[in-house]
Amino acid sequence: MNINNGFSKNILNIIKKKDIKLKPRWQFLLKDYVIWSVGAIALIIGGLAFSVIIYLLRYDDWSVYGQITGSIWEFILLTLPYFWLLILAVFILVTYYNIKHTKKGYRYSLPMIVIISIVASMVLGVLFSHAGIGRAIDDVLGEKAPLYTKIFNRQIIFWTQPEEGRLVGLVVSRVSDAEFMLLDSKQNEWRILGDANLIEVGKPVKLVGEQSGENEFHVEKIMPVGPGRKFFMRHKDKHFPGPLGDPKIMERIKKYPEFKEIFEQDLLGHKERIKEIMEKDPEFIKNLEKLNIAPEIIEQLQAE
Template identity: 30%
Template sequence: MENKNISQIVLERIKSDGLKPISKNVFSIKRVLFWTAVVVSLIVGAFTFSLVLSSLLNNDWDLYSKFGFNFILKTLPYFWIISLIIFVILGDYYYRKTLHGYRHTLIVVVGAYMASSIIFGSLFYILKLGEVVEKSLSEVSPAYRNIILNRHEVWAHPEDGLLSGKITRINDGTIEVIDSNGITWIIDTTSSINRGKVEIEVGERIKIMGDIIDTNNFSADEIRPWLGVR
């Protein structure tokens, strides 16, 4: 093939248009940004996994026999499971944007990402970082409370014997609790047992099993901490 002119034409274009190579810094910044995105998605993924783990381990599995499989299905941490999947996809996407990211197959990248999320997520769970995040989110964000944490919905059925809320007052033999609908309940605790690390203190969020007496009175059989039963 004879194509003598292309190289000369290109060189002339470079010279006449004063073209310059893009600065090395631009490429360095791009590389750093993509790696930062990979690391951030890994950390968030690990946090998400710790929240999935926390939700699963702290779920009221023992109530399965009483309220059926539907109860368990309703309380699974769907939001965090979907979030974890999204962060796995994001992690893979950004990793592929790194210099040699294309050299590994999807299975290897996703596998490595999942393994890291599990290892670091478990570590975060052991260090109770996930619990801190979940507690902060549930206190700060009404959206999280009402939509994301379906546990609220499950524990907002006093007619079925399931109630939850924040302790507002402690009396002799009763406590006052405000539920997620803003209704204040007077809870008779004289014949109730405390399950797990529940703290009966003003400001604490608790779950109560028992029987409804009337519109504002509830008799407690068992009181559990908001997070888990241990």
């Protein structure tokens, strides 16, 4: 059965009468570009998430899991970076969705697109990781992000369990060769008994050992902090705002000479910021004097 010849002319007449226009090419191109761009951005975010995962897992203290947990599986479950895995999964899905919705995306099967998305995110993640981007992201989040220990790096919480023999914090003072002081992630002060020659004041450390008193910890193994190291440097920021800043930290500056030394270096390292604070807060210099900051440092700051 065929259609009569008037049918074709009738359609052309409708197109002309109703003035039906061709949709412009740019609209289709724009849609394509949006799909490809969102897919590419999702792929990059997935790669970034994977680079952070690599960084977090690389420094996950695999060598001491036997000392700090019952089994490798318990250790993995407790320390897996779930947030970043979730981000990776979400952006792999977004990449998949966008590949599927490209002009020829339907030609590829679901498993193939999923594998392409995963492999591409991982390859990018490895490249980003080699470029140090995973570390940089963790450093920035550690320094600035709210809820860092609850969301981005739960290893800090895992390592802040002294009753389980794990402690992480910032070394604020070396008392003797066998004793030093540490501030944990909740700003509690700990007396650490162990080889103080292995630590450096102003640097965070992870400790494996045993809690021997209310705020006393007997250390067996001292390890450097990889992911989260900048989280322990947040104290630096707290010095600057306000007339006295965080009173707890001000007290520590007075109490620990090494800590004060670090603080003084920080002041000189942030001259521009100090200048801004001095303009806004005339009491700032007086407060520095109250903290017994070296007069030559105050002079240098004022001279700037």
